[in-house]
Amino acid sequence: xxxxxxxxxxxxxxxxxxxxxxxxxxxxxxxxxxxxxxxxxxxxxxxxxxxxxxxxxxxxxxxxxxxxxxxxxxxxxxxxxxxxxxxxxxxxxxxxxxxxxxxxxxxxxxxxxxxxxxxxxxxxxxxxxxxxxxxxxxxxxxxxxxxxxxxxxxxxxxxxxxxxxxxxxxxxxxxxxxxxxxxxxxxxxxxxxxxxxxxxxxxxxxxxxxxxxxxxxxxxxxxxxxxxxxxxxxxxxxxxxxxxxxxxxxxxxxxxxxxxxxxxxxxxxxxxxxxxxxxxxxxxxxxxxxxxxxxxxxxxxxxxxxxxxxxxxxxxxxxxx
Amino acid sequence: xxxxxxxxxxxxxxxxxxxxxxxxxxxxxxxxxxxxxxxxxxxxxxxxxxxxxxxxxxxxxxxxxxxxxxxxxxxxxxxxxxxxxxxxxxxxxxxxxxxxxxxxxxxxxxxxxxxxxxxxxxxxxxxxxxxxxxxxxxxxxxxxxxxxxxxxxxxxxxxxxxxxxxxxxxxxxxxxxxxxxxxxxxxxxxxxxxxxxxxxxxxxxxxxxxxxxxxxxxxxxxxxxxxxxxxxxxxxxxxxxxxxxxxxxxx
Numbered sequence: 001x002x003x004x005x006x007x008x009x010x011x012x013x014x015x016x017x018x019x020x021x022x023x024x025x026x027x028x029x030x031x032x033x034x035x036x037x038x039x040x041x042x043x044x045x046x047x048x049x050x051x052x053x054x055x056x057x058x059x060x061x062x063x064x065x066x067x068x069x070x071x072x073x074x075x076x077x078x079x080x081x082x083x084x085x086x087x088x089x090x091x092x093x094x095x096x097x098x099x100x101x102x103x104x105x106x107x108x109x110x111x112x113x114x115x116x117x118x119x120x121x122x123x124x125x126x127x128x129x130x131x132x133x134x135x136x137x138x139x140x141x142x143x144x145x146x147x148x149x150x151x152x153x154x155x156x157x158x159x160x161x162x163x164x165x166x167x168x169x170x171x172x173x174x175x176x177x178x179x180x181x182x183x184x185x186x187x188x189x190x191x192x193x194x195x196x197x198x199x200x201x202x203x204x205x206x207x208x209x210x211x212x213x214x215x216x217x218x219x220x221x222x223x224x225x226x227x228x229x230x231x232x233x234x235x236x237x238x239x240x241x242x243x244x245x246x247x248x249x250x251x252x253x254x255x256x257x258x259x260x261x262x263x264x265x266x267x268x269x270x271x272x273x274x275x276x277x278x279x280x281x282x283x284x285x286x287x288x289x290x291x292x293x294x295x296x297x298x299x300x301x302x303x304x305x306x307x308x309x310x311x312x313x314x315x316x317x318x319x320x321x
Numbered sequence: 322x323x324x325x326x327x328x329x330x331x332x333x334x335x336x337x338x339x340x341x342x343x344x345x346x347x348x349x350x351x352x353x354x355x356x357x358x359x360x361x362x363x364x365x366x367x368x369x370x371x372x373x374x375x376x377x378x379x380x381x382x383x384x385x386x387x388x389x390x391x392x393x394x395x396x397x398x399x400x401x402x403x404x405x406x407x408x409x410x411x412x413x414x415x416x417x418x419x420x421x422x423x424x425x426x427x428x429x430x431x432x433x434x435x436x437x438x439x440x441x442x443x444x445x446x447x448x449x450x451x452x453x454x455x456x457x458x459x460x461x462x463x464x465x466x467x468x469x470x471x472x473x474x475x476x477x478x479x480x481x482x483x484x485x486x487x488x489x490x491x492x493x494x495x496x497x498x499x500x501x502x503x504x505x506x507x508x509x510x511x512x513x514x515x516x517x518x519x520x521x522x523x524x525x526x527x528x529x530x531x532x533x534x535x536x537x538x539x540x541x542x543x544x545x546x547x548x549x550x551x552x553x554x555x556x557x558x559x560x561x562x563x564x565x566x567x568x569x570x571x572x
Contacts, residue, residue, distance in 0.1 A: 024559060055559075061416050064555040084418050092416040096409040100333065102340040107333070114329025115417040157413065 013072060014039040014165050014196035015060065020069035022055050029055040031220045032069070037213075039164075042187060042197040044211035046204065048313055051218045053200045054095070057167050060198070061092045074164045088116070091163035095170045097154035101143030105134065105153050108142055109160060116161040128156040131189075133182060147174040155183065165196045172206060184210060208305040222312045230308045237277045238301035239284060242269040244294035253291045256283045271301060322426075326419050330427025331434075338397055338435065347396045348435060352443045355385045355392070360447065368456045379462040382447060386472060387515040390440040390480035394432050395504030398487035401428040403500050406557055415554050422549040429484045429545065436480045444472060471518050471530045478537035479515070483508045485544030492551045 015037040022030040030052035037043045047053050058064045060073055062083040071078040074089045099108050106125060113121035129135045132152040142150060151174055158166055168187075172180040187210050190197055201207050207214050208227050215224040223230060246268065247253055254262045254272060258280035262272045274280035277300045288295050338344050359382040366378050405411040414424065451463050462468070487504030494500045517523040518533075 058558065063412065063415055063558050084420065087416060087418040090416075092413070094409075094412050094416075096412070098409040098411075098413040100337055100410055101408070102337050103333070107336055111329055111333040112413070112417055114332070115326050115414070115419050117323070117325055117418075154413070 012039045012075075013037070014041065014074060015043075015198070016072040017056075017060070018070045020056065020059060020071055021067050022052070022059060022064070023067045028219060030059070030066075030217075033217065033221045034069075035215055035221060035224050037165075037196060037198065039196055040191065040194045041212045042191050042199060042210050044207035044214035045198060045200045045217065046202075046207055046214055046309060047217035047222075053217055054169060056217070057092065057169060057198065057200060061090060061167055062086050088161070089163060090165045090167065091158040091161055092167040093154050093158040093169060093171060095173060097150040099142040099150055099153055099157075102141060104139050104141050105129070105145075105156075106138045108153060109157055112157050112160055118161065124160055124162075125156075128159040131159055131186060132156045148176055148179050151175055152179065152183075155186070163195065165198060166190060167198045167200075169200045170202065171199070172201070172203065180206075204304070204306040204309055214305065216309060216312050218313060223308075227305050227308070230305075231303050237274050237280075239272040239274055239277055239281055239298060240265070240269055240301050241272065241284065241288065241298050242267075242296040243288070244296055247291065247293055249291075253287050253293065254284065256280070256287045258283055322420075323423060326423045327427040327430065330419070330424055331431045334401075334428055334431030335434065338431070344397055344400075348393060348439060351392060351396070352389050352439055355389060356382070356443060356447065359385050360450065363451065363455055363459060366456050366459050368458065370456065370458055372458065372462070375456070375458045375462050379459060379468075383463075383468065383472065383518075384516055386440070386444050386447060387475060387479060387518070388512070389443055390436055390476050391483045391508035391511055391515075392505060393436040393439055394480055394483040395487045395501050395508070397435070398428070398432045398484050399491055399497050399500035399504050401425075401432070401488050402491040402552070402557065403494050404491070404497050406495075407497060412558055415558065421552040421554070422545070425488060425548050425552060426545065429481070429488060429548075432484045432487075433477070433480055436484070437477050440476045440480065444476065467524075467527050467530055470527055471533075474530055474534040475515070475518070475537065478534055478541060479511055481541035482511060482537065482544065485541060485548055489544070489548045489551050492548065492553070492557070 013036050015035075017036065018034050020030060020033045021028070033052075033056060045053050045056065055064070059066050060071060060078065062073075062078065065080070066078070073086045076082045076086050076089075078086070100111070103111070109125045109128065110121060113124060118124050125138075126135070129138060132155050134149065134152050134156060137145065137149065142153060145153065151171070155168075155171060158168070171187075172183050175183060184206070187197055187199070197210075199207065199211060211227075213224065213226050214230070216222040247270070250262065250270060254270070258275050260273045260275060262270055265271045272280070272284065274284075281298060281300075285295070285298055288298070359378075363378050363382055366375055402411070405414065448463065451460055455463075483504070486507035487500065490503045490507060491497075491500040494503065514533075523529070
């Protein structure tokens with residue numbers, strides 16, 4: 001995996017979205033959303049059901065028109081006259097695979113190869129099926145495939161045209177762990193090839209593992225950044241201390257410079273809010289040893305992307321921009 | 322207009338129809354049901370019958386032959402848009418680089434080919450049967466040149482009318498069965514026109530037949546354009562309740 005250390009959008013833009021809004025009658029589906037995605041970036045788009053993720057993807061894929069706002073997709077303005085050109089350079093894998101169930105895997109892909117006007121469709125179909133490990137099922141009717149295999153056919157279909165931006169809507173939904181791992185490897189491979197991946201997912205661990213940056217949406221954009229940046233923005237520094245037995249006088253033990261406050265956690269450990277974890281940890285360790293505590297572990301509190309997500313989606317007051 | 326994309330749509334549609342037992346069954350049975358009774362009536366016409374009686378008998382079978390290209394297309398064309406939406410295939414297709422006009426033309430051609438094959442096939446069967454088995458007075462009416470020209474010219478044009486009407490309905494309804502039923506109803510105005518020709522209430526001269534055929538052709542081309550305009554991806558993808566007026570046109 002070659003995930004980039006610095007995940008801020010830089011270099012040539014694959015997507016530039018400015019104040020994008022979509023209304024369906026009186027209902028606002030997406031409101032004033034602005035973000036950019038660099039070429040070659042794996043960008044996660046997270047949010048609860050009905051947050052506007054799919055609507056945003058549909059707007060950027062030229063399926064539906066925005067009510068207001070603007071966007072650049074592969075450098076092309078999102079305008080009615082540019083729809084065909086944009087669709088030639090992107091691919092979308094919707095959550096529902098949308099396969100013709102009476103047709104075979106090969107026939108489904110041949111159809112889309114024809115729509116894209118691919119010069120050597122057989123070779124491209126072979127490569128796409130190889131990428132999703134489906135070469136052995138090429139003549140099977142799609143109706144006879146399991147949900148996971150259909151998902152893989154849909155992914156092969158999205159890869160057919162060698163797109164510059166690949167929009168993946170819940171690509172691992174319904175897949176078993178092995179197939180999920182294969183899809184993750186495939187996304188990593190796409191990143192290495194410089195393909196921009198716009199990943200909509202509910203699997204926060206997946207987003208954390210795969211994405212350079214994530215955006216959390218709930219009609220409007222709640223936050224955007226790399227998982228590390230979001231952690232820094234949302235959570236204070238904290239140390240987690242585990243001891244073999246409860247401390248007799250923790251208020252005295254933790255009265256060391258750099259520790260702002262402390263509390264017991266659910267598993268009989270202690271969570272210390274500190275100004276700087278790197279400088280406070282040695283001082284706290286010394287204080288614990290001096291107090292004769294049987295220390296099992298002491299470490300920096302690690303907040304998952306799920307913590308960030310829940311913090312933002314549950315509590316609108318926490319929303320940083 | 323990119324013809325390779327249109328060909329891709331045609332190929333895919335025909336492959337799909339061929340594996341749809343309902344479509345195949347209906348297309349096989351419907352023409353037989355329509356033609357069997359008038360055929361029997363025609364063969365019972367005696368040699369001694371008058372010209373007007375022969376015209377009435379031939380008129381019935383001629384009417385049925387021209388109804389076949391009107392009733393067959395809705396069986397397939399009803400699936401064209403609403404069917405794709407139902408099975409979730411419309412969204413992937415619309416994210417591919419294909420114009421609505423290309424998609425709809427491909428779908429129309431895919432419906433047209435089997436419809437016209439069946440209609441001409443039935444006409445051939447009827448013509449051959451009459452040539453070898455019917456009374457001479459019947460043959461003279463059936464093989465009257467303007468009548469033959471009218472049958473040959475009107476069959477594809479009537480089929481196209483029915484196809485575009487049904488595709489237009491399919492773009493606006495939310496159920497395949499509704500599209501089929503309304504599509505069949507949309508063919509009714511043609512029945513009046515077809516009846517006038519079939520029963521020779523309007524004497525089908527060659528110039529009249531060609532003139533009417535050109536008028537039908539103009540209507541069919543207009544039908545394609547109307548269908549392309551009616552095809553609103555946003556409404557089809559986001560659903561009729563959700564499509565708002567505040568939206569800009571789809572890129």
